[in-house]
Amino acid sequence: MRLFLLIAGFxxxxxxxxxxxxxxxVYEEKGGFELKHLPMPGAHVRLLGSESITVTDAFGxxxxxxxxxxxxxxxxxxxxxxxxxxxxxxxxVELVLRPGVALEAAEVVAEQRATSLSLMSPLNVQTLNxxxxxxxxxxxxxxxxxxxxxxxxxxxxxxxxxxxxKMLGLDGKYTQLMVDNMPGPRGLSVVQGLLLxxxxxxxxxxxxxxxxxVSSGYESITGQINVALKNPTNADPFHANVYLNGxxxxxxNHVSTHQVSRRWRxxxxxxxxxxQRVNDRNGDGFLDTPLQRHVILRxxxxxxxxxxxxxxxxxxxxxxxxxxxxxxxxxxxxxNQLPTWMDQRTFSEGSWVATSLIDRLEAxxxxxxxxxxxxxxxxxxxxxxxxxxxxxxxxxxxxxGVEQMFRANVLYxxxxxxxxxxxxTGGSWVFNxxxxxxxxxxxxxxxxxxVERVPGAYFEYTLNDEAxxxxxxxxxxxxxxxxxxFFSPRFHARFSLSEHVSLKASAGRGMRxxxxxxxxxxxxxxxxxxxxxDRESDERVPxxxxxxxxxxxxxxxxxxSARFKLNHRESSLSIDAYWTEFEERLVVDYDFGxxxxxxxxxxxxxxxxxxxxxxxxxxxxxxxxxMAYRYVDAVTDRIQPEARRDPFVSKHRGFAQLSxxxxxxxxxxxxxxxxxxxxxxxxxxxxxANNPEPFRRPDEAxxxxxxxLQVSRDFSSRASWYxxxxxxxxxxxxxxxxxxxxxxxxxxxxxxxASLVYGPIFGRxxxxxxxxxxx
Amino acid sequence: xxxxxxxxxxxxxxxxHAQKESVTFRVEGICGMCEDRIEGALDVxxxxxxxxxxxxxxxxxxxxxxxxxxxxxxxxxxxxxxxxSAGKASDEEYAGLHGCCKYRxxxxxxxxxxx
Numbered sequence: 001m002r003l004f005l006l007i008a009g010f011x012x013x014x015x016x017x018x019x020x021x022x023x024x025x026v027y028e029e030k031g032g033f034e035l036k037h038l039p040m041p042g043a044h045v046r047l048l049g050s051e052s053i054t055v056t057d058a059f060g061x062x063x064x065x066x067x068x069x070x071x072x073x074x075x076x077x078x079x080x081x082x083x084x085x086x087x088x089x090x091x092x093v094e095l096v097l098r099p100g101v102a103l104e105a106a107e108v109v110a111e112q113r114a115t116s117l118s119l120m121s122p123l124n125v126q127t128l129n130x131x132x133x134x135x136x137x138x139x140x141x142x143x144x145x146x147x148x149x150x151x152x153x154x155x156x157x158x159x160x161x162x163x164x165x166k167m168l169g170l171d172g173k174y175t176q177l178m179v180d181n182m183p184g185p186r187g188l189s190v191v192q193g194l195l196l197x198x199x200x201x202x203x204x205x206x207x208x209x210x211x212x213x214v215s216s217g218y219e220s221i222t223g224q225i226n227v228a229l230k231n232p233t234n235a236d237p238f239h240a241n242v243y244l245n246g247x248x249x250x251x252x253n254h255v256s257t258h259q260v261s262r263r264w265r266x267x268x269x270x271x272x273x274x275x276q277r278v279n280d281r282n283g284d285g286f287l288d289t290p291l292q293r294h295v296i297l298r299x300x301x302x303x304x305x306x307x308x309x310x311x312x313x314x315x316x317x318x319x320x321x322x323x324x325x326x327x328x329x330x331x332x333x334x335x336n337q338l339p340t341w342m343d344q345r346t347f348s349e350g351s352w353v354a355t356s357l358i359d360r361l362e363a364x365x366x367x368x369x370x371x372x373x374x375x376x377x378x379x380x381x382x383x384x385x386x387x388x389x390x391x392x393x394x395x396x397x398x399x400x401g402v403e404q405m406f407r408a409n410v411l412y413x414x415x416x417x418x419x420x421x422x423x424x425t426g427g428s429w430v431f432n433x434x435x436x437x438x439x440x441x442x443x444x445x446x447x448x449x450x451v452e453r454v455p456g457a458y459f460e461y462t463l464n465d466e467a468x469x470x471x472x473x474x475x476x477x478x479x480x481x482x483x484x485x486f487f488s489p490r491f492h493a494r495f496s497l498s499e500h501v502s503l504k505a506s507a508g509r510g511m512r513x514x515x516x517x518x519x520x521x522x523x524x525x526x527x528x529x530x531x532x533x534d535r536e537s538d539e540r541v542p543x544x545x546x547x548x549x550x551x552x553x554x555x556x557x558x559x560x561s562a563r564f565k566l567n568h569r570e571s572s573l574s575i576d577a578y579w580t581e582f583e584e585r586l587v588v589d590y591d592f593g594x595x596x597x598x599x600x601x602x603x604x605x606x607x608x609x610x611x612x613x614x615x616x617x618x619x620x621x622x623x624x625x626x627m628a629y630r631y632v633d634a635v636t637d638r639i640q641p642e643a644r645r646d647p648f649v650s651k652h653r654g655f656a657q658l659s660x661x662x663x664x665x666x667x668x669x670x671x672x673x674x675x676x677x678x679x680x681x682x683x684x685x686x687x688x689a690n691n692p693e694p695f696r697r698p699d700e701a702x703x704x705x706x707x708x709l710q711v712s713r714d715f716s717s718r719a720s721w722y723x724x725x726x727x728x729x730x731x732x733x734x735x736x737x738x739x740x741x742x743x744x745x746x747x748x749x750x751x752x753x754a755s756l757v758y759g760p761i762f763g764r765x766x767x768x769x770x771x772x773x774x775x
Numbered sequence: 776x777x778x779x780x781x782x783x784x785x786x787x788x789x790x791x792h793a794q795k796e797s798v799t800f801r802v803e804g805i806c807g808m809c810e811d812r813i814e815g816a817l818d819v820x821x822x823x824x825x826x827x828x829x830x831x832x833x834x835x836x837x838x839x840x841x842x843x844x845x846x847x848x849x850x851x852x853x854x855x856x857x858x859x860s861a862g863k864a865s866d867e868e869y870a871g872l873h874g875c876c877k878y879r880x881x882x883x884x885x886x887x888x889x890x
Binding site: 567568569621663 | 822
């Protein structure tokens, strides 16, 4: 075809005439055996090599000016293969677009690496696609980073099994999480929100270290993680997954897409989780894994309109129930007793129970318009609204919180002169209300209400000097109704030393308003009472006296990436250094005493410095290797000057992964295997020195290594089965819960603490699952 | 950890110094399916890397000359129906190709992305 076009082009070149106006029509090819051609509205039609571009109307018709003999007219559309036509003088041209994924027999899939880093983007972005995400088949977003060296997932406490992520040595709350470029887990859901994004719904994850762009808000400090969910256009017509693990957890996931009309496509996503098995492997009388029930649903609609209008509208809802704690109360199905436990304000040895309920409803709407005569110019609006309600009661420590948010964001993208100079500008308005109350065994209580209204505006300039230089520079100003104006400048640059080596630099400032009660789940599962520190009297005072101030930090980073051939095969090396310096921070201090957790505004310095080396090599036709090492130095000034090093952060961390993929047979069948080792260096633990001996723990956690294995069998391109082992060597934290395991009730009441968790609790876990799809 | 890395690098360099030859020759073909077929045919022990370029129609192969010869590379490609600069595929093999890969008739793959 291409050859033919070229020849035709040559022949016609000689008889070149004057520029003309050409009309035409773009069709969409549909169907398997019986092909149908339907008019395609909203497709881009351009003249290759010129700026001239247009969009087809409702009947797929377009008009293009300035066409000369021999010019190539190209039609394109997201999700379709572009189609070209060399114009030979006729007045009406017909172009056919074929779906990019429909022709299975002749389908061509470019070999794509499971994790890719971009040498061209000025942002330090690492993209994990499906091939990477299926390497760790479990279960939700907090567990999706198991095979990634940049993001860690650690447990928050020994009771709920909740995992939180960490990036650049700082908690996940300093990383801006986005779902389809809209606000993701934040506010009250900053930790637990990750549990509400099922792993099987995720299409890809982009991890951007460093400041990030300004268009999505002021909250990013250590970086941005954007999760792209499967949507009506990129997902298969039907996909289902069943998962079961050795802890008794069942999961169901499903994604299906439907063409509703010519312009509307929809996707339905569902997730269910059930775990009713009582596990206590370490025999401490506490459940190792919580009992839980989740139901999460999402429905997304995609509109592809005429004349450049696009829309994505989604509604999602989640409801979860969790029960955990001491094993004795769970003789029968726990769900009926949930309301009783929820209201309990006392506990004693043998009846300590934790309950947690989350209900979340979220609606998002994105509408975009691309100007027909100028594809570089576009306007977009993003609206999102959510209600997140969470209630929990952990042994009488009760919490009730409701967050409501509405955000409107308008973006306008254009260019200055030519397409080397582009800009994005716009404004946003955020309404965010928080209504929190907490009660600790009827002894102390706190109640906080906050309503935020934040208008903001931003401008971002992108310089694109083809091969060598890229610069993204943005400024943003937000006016917070409670905390005043905030200015966040951000800057990213890329310079390519050669085609294979690029250097990147970034700097930026970010702010976030903390919600301490929901950002630290650990202290809830303990006898620790929350206090704040009064600088004037130099003593601890009840938490209600805390004056919450926004956290402000600046982040600077350097990155060098290189691609090269090692033993004639592709390899890449990436070296990073990042430095985060806090101006203001809400310090959470476990070191004051074993009976308290102190929350106060920073006086002094707090910073995190990290360096990371990551090396990838496609070692053999069948094997890929990845190795990484990271150094973290995170320190914060606390009340006790000796407790400067941040707890639960390991200074050294290593990562190695070996992946195997057998030859893909004609029917798509393949064997795959992955082995991942993570080595986590020593971490400082909060001091337990003022406890008596059986209730003391070392001040430093030992280093440990965790090995995960997974084998997958693709029976065809449609069905696959996987089986894996997490933590094969059965590494477990020694006595994770202080005060557990047959102690006097009085001691239990006094010393109980499940918040000092640094490693795995459950030990070796086998899991298996099945995926099936229709394409 | 550190030692593991050093050890690994040592093994890797040793390996990289084994007897290897690289060769580039023309293979007739059209599309990405052809590319998969040609590169798939060369997915045998002894071949370190094989890459066929759709535009130039040239395949570049790095192979261990102790395990495989250049003639064997050509034979492997002929056996899946593609002509090379050193010979032709049998007509039977050629007949088995997908319609859009019939390079002798100048077929084209309509679904392929235009560059």
